[in-house]
Amino acid sequence: MDWDRIGAELDAFGCAVIPGLLDAAACAQLAASYAQAELFRSRxxxxxxNFGSGEYQYFAYPLPAPVAALRTSLYAPLARIANRxxxxxxxxxRYPATHADYLASCHAAGQTRPTPLLLQYGAGDYNCLHQDLYGELVFPLQVAVLLSRPGVDFSGGxxxxTEQRPRMQSRAEVVPLGQGDAVVFAVSQRPVNGSRGPYRVNMRHGVSRVRSGTRHTLGIIFHDAA
Ligand SMILES: O=C(O)CCC(=O)C(=O)O
Ligand SMILES: [Fe+2]
Structure with missing residues (x-):
């Protein structure tokens, strides 16, 4: 994975695509696991x-192996960017170098519930602009993986x-993804370099209306929930 490129795009745009993070079989398996109620702590x-239309489920601990592996392995390079x-x-x-150490601090602060989730949208569904904040402790970057095939399983979506800049109009970005592609993006705030030094912008994310079919995504959030 080209973390220099990912870091540079995150600095410039607040988001970066990781192409082909999961293969088609892994995507299909994860999407199908939406039906396995025992894997989840809440729906x-x-x-x-009024969050939109559609549904999602938060995984229970222990997370399914591929989800746990992604959460652990993506954390370390993202923590370097977050610390920058x-x-x-x-x-x-500063954020600790390992996800185990970061989770220990979440758990000590009372944020003990797992936040990785699967989302499921049908025709007409959408996800309103939001921020995935679940308590005082916030890891500033998160990852979403598209599990479905655009143009085959679904369209739209x-x-x-959006990036809200102080005393300026908001900027929007649409992220094109194929099946198995991931997007890394800022959870809430990120620095932007201005002519008079760095300032903070406020970011939100959502999903436009699914025009047809069914769309599944895997969301990986690195802080746990209170
Ligand atoms: O369905 C998506 O693409 C976005 C899901 C989302 O809000 C998230 O992963 O936090
Ligand atoms: Fe979200």
Whole structure:
């Protein structure tokens, strides 16, 4: 994985694609596991909370092996980028080098519930712009993997990111993904270099309306939930 390229794109745009993070068989298997209720700790129907339309489920611990492996292995290079952002923003705190150590700090702070999730959208469904904040502790980067085949399993349903800049109009970004591609993006805030030094922008993400078919995604969030 080209972490220099990913880091540079995150710095410039607040998001970066990792092509082919999962193969087609792994994607199909994960998407099918949505039906296995015993894998999950809770199911959210988005309409009920005005979060959009569609549903998602948070995995229970222990996470399925491929999800646990991705969460652990992606954390270390992302923590290096997150720590660079901390330095740019003049923040003293640093993220530990391993996900085990970071999770230990979440758990000590009372954030003990797993946050990786599977999302399922049918025709007409969408996900309102939001931030995945689940307590005081926030790891600033997250990953979403498209499990379905655009143009085959579904149409529409694009991942959308917005960036709210102080005293400026918001910027939107649409991230084109194929099956198995992942996108890394900022959870809530990221630094931008301005002419008078770095400043913070506020990011949100969502999914535009699915026009037809069924779309599944895997979301990997690195902090646990209170
Ligand atoms: O379905 C998607 O592409 C985005 C899902 C999402 O909100 C997330 O992974 O946090
Ligand atoms: Fe999200």
């Amino acid at each position: 959210i129907v988005m309409e009920r909370f 952002w901390q330095a740019v923003l003049g923040e003293a705190a 694009e991942l959308v990111l």
